[in-house]
Amino acid sequence: MRYILFILILILTISCGKSDLEIALDLAGDNAGELRKVLDFYSQKASDSLKYRAAVFLIENMPGHYSLGGKNVEAFYKSVDSLLLKERDKEKLRCKIDSVAMHYDLPDEAVRLEDVRHVTASFLIQNIERAFEVWPNGGYSHHLTFDQFCEFILPYRIGNEPLEFWRDSLKNEYNDIRSHGYSEGWRYSAFHACCELNNRLRNETGVTLIPITVFPIEKYSTLKRLPIGDCSYYCSRAMFAMRAKGIPVVEDFTPQWPYQALGHTWNVLLCNNGNELTFGGVDTNPDIVHKADSKLAKVYRKYFKKNKYSLAAVCGREAIPSELSSPFIYDVTSSYINTCDLSVDIAVRPQQTHKYAYLCVFDNKNWRPITSARVRWRKAVFSEMGKNIMYLPAFYVGGKMQAANYPFEVGYNGKIRYYNPDTVHTYNLRLYRKYPTTFRVIGVTSHMVGGEIQAADNPEFKNPKIFHRIKKNPNGFYISVVSDTIWRKYKYWRHLSPKGGYGNIAELQFFDEKNNLLNSFGKIIGTEGSWGNDPRRAKESVFDGDPLTFFDSSVADSAWVGLEFPEPVSVKKVIFLPRNDGNNVTIGEDYELFYFSVEGWKSLGRKVAQDYYVEFANVPRNAVLWLHNHTQGNEERIFTFDGKNTYWW
DSSP: OHHHHHHHHHHHHHOTTOOHHHHHHHHHGGGHHHHHHHHHHTTSOGGGHHHHHHHHHHHHTOTTOEEEESHHHHHHHHHHHHHHHHOOOHHHHHHHHHHHHHHTTTTTTOEEEEHHHHOOHHHHHHHHHHHHTSSSSSSSOTTOOHHHHHHHTOOSOSSSOOOOOHHHHHTTSSGGGGGSOOBTTBSSOHHHHHHHHHHHHHHHHOOOBOOOOSSOOOOHHHHTTOOOBOHHHHHHHHHHHHHHTTOOEEEEEESSOSSSSSOEEEEEEEOTTSOEEEEOTTSSOTTSOTTTTOOOSOOEEEOSSOOTTSHHHHOTTSOOOGGGOOTTEEEOGGGTSOOEEEEEEOOOOOSSOOSEEEEEEEOSSSEEEEEEEEEETTEEEEEEEOSSEEEEEEEEETTEEEESSOOEEEOTTSOEEEOOOEEEEEEEEEESBSSOOOHHHHHHHGGGTTOEEEEESSTTOOSOEEEEEOOSOOTTSOEEEEOSSOOOOEEEEEEEOOTTOTTOBSEEEEEOTTOOBOGGGSEEEEOOOOGGGOGGGSGGGGGSSOTTOOBOOSOOSSOEEEEEEEEEEOOOEEEEEOSOOSOBOOTTOEEEEEEEETTEEEEEEEEEOSSSSEEEEEEEESOOEEEEESSSOSOOOEEEEOSSOEEEO
C-alpha cells in the first residue's frame, strides 16, 4: 500500500507538462532504453502503426503494474511444481502449498518488481506480436475496436504473476476450435469458442474450491496444472488461455458480498454482437447466467489502463484501504443492477482531517470498505450503489475503519434509514440462529417431511407405533416433540425417512418422563451404508453429538436409523435435528450479542447456551445487532428486529 502511494506521488511529482508515455519512460530509469527499443522497432514501417500504438498503450500504462518475485518466490514455485507431480489429495495439497509459502517467509520475502523497470524489449515485442496474430484476424476478436483489443486481448499480464511467455506456451493448444464452422451465423464465434475452451479447461483439472491462503499462485505455467483454488484462480487461468486464442475476456469482481463473507471474481466475454456475457472461468459457461440474482453493493472491472479517477489516483498522500488501492479498477456496478446515489451525513469525524469517506458492508466479522467519496460540507455522495443493503459510513483511520455515522439501510426506493440505537426503550430477545436460513438448508431439511418417529417391540418394526409424524419442514432447527401421555415401553425406536428422503437426519435424542437422555443405553441400528460409502455419513453420525454430521443413506426411500435398548423403555420426549448448516444455537456453546453505535460494537452480554436458544435483556430498539459464537463457526450475519420479524443483512 505504501509502495503504491509512493509510485503515485512520484508520478505526480514528475508529471507536470509531460505525456503519460514520457512519465513512464522517466519512471523506467535504467530500463528506459529497453522500452524505447520497442517503440523504435515499431516505428520503422507504416504497416506497424497499430503495433506502435499498442506498444505506447502498454508502456504508458505500465507504471503500477508489477510482479511478485525474488529468489524465495522462485523457490516457492519450483516446490509447488514438484508437489503437483506427486500429491493427489487436494486438501493435503493445499496444506503443503501453504506450508511451503510459510517456509520461504512469503509474502514478506516477496520482492515487488515494477514492470516499468524490468520488462525487456524482447518480452514486450513478443507479446505484441502474439496478440496481433489473433487480432483482427486469426482469433475470435474481429469485432473488437483497437481500444477494446488493448484491454480484452493485448495485456501481457493478468495479475501480479512473474512474467513468462505464456502466449507461446499456448500457441499450439486448442486450435481445432476454429474448424468448428459457423455458430449462430458467426464464422468465428467468440461465444462458441469461449464455451468450448472453458469446457476443455474444466475437463483438464476440474473445479475444486479449496483456497490457497498464504501466498497466491498466479504464474500461468503453475496455475494451469493446479486442481484447487478460489474463483480468482480459475478466472485468471481462463483469461490466459482465452486471450492467447483471441477470445475477448476481462475480469469483473465485487470486493465484498453484502449478505455473506468474502467477495467474488468472474469473467466477462465480449460477444460478436456486442453483448457482454458473464461466466465463471473454468467453471460455468456464458450460456448460463452467472449469479443471476445475487445482491450486489459494488462491482469493479480490472483493466490494464490506469483509471485517472480511481481513489488510488486522486487520494494524494492520504492513506487508503488496500481493498480500493488499485489504480486499474473501474466501477461497472450500473451495468449489473439498478443503482442509486446516496448522500450520506458525516456525523463523526476523526481528529485529523480526512478528505475521503467510505461505505462498508459487513463480511462475517468486520465492516469492509467497498467504495469511497469526497467529503464536502459534512456530507459524502456515493454514486451507483446497490439497494436493499445495510451500509456503514466510515473513515480509514490508522489502518482501521472508524464509523462516520450509524449504519443505514437503503430501501428499494433509494431512501436511507439510519439505525441509531434507542437505549431507553428496550426489549428482551430470544435467538435461535446466528445466520439466516438459506434456501439450500430448507431444501435439504425438506427431506424429513413425511418421515416418522416410530416405536416397536420387534426389530423389523412390524406394526409400529407412531410417536410423531413430521408434517412441516423443520427448516434446519432443532425440533422438540413431547407426548401428552405416558407411552408404553418399547425396545426399538427409530426415525423412518419418507420416500426420497435418503434417511437424512443429523441428531436424534430420546428422553424419559424424568427428562433423562436415554441414547447412551441404546445400540445403533438402521439402514446400512451411506451415500458414496462415506463413513462420515453413516447412521452412526446421528448419535455423535455433532450437529454438522448427518445420515445420508444410499437408499432413497424408507431409510431409517434408531436405537435398540437392552430393555423396553418409555419415551416422553424426542428431539431431532435435520441436516443443517451448523448455525443454530447449540447447547454448551458461548454466545455474545452486540449492537452497533458510532463508537463501535457494544456488548449486551455473553452467555453459554443452556437450551437451543439464548435470550438477552435490554436490547435497544432500532439497532443493528450481531450474535457472535465464541466457541466455533465462521458464518455470522448482522440483523435487525422490528418487534415481530428478524431481517438479516
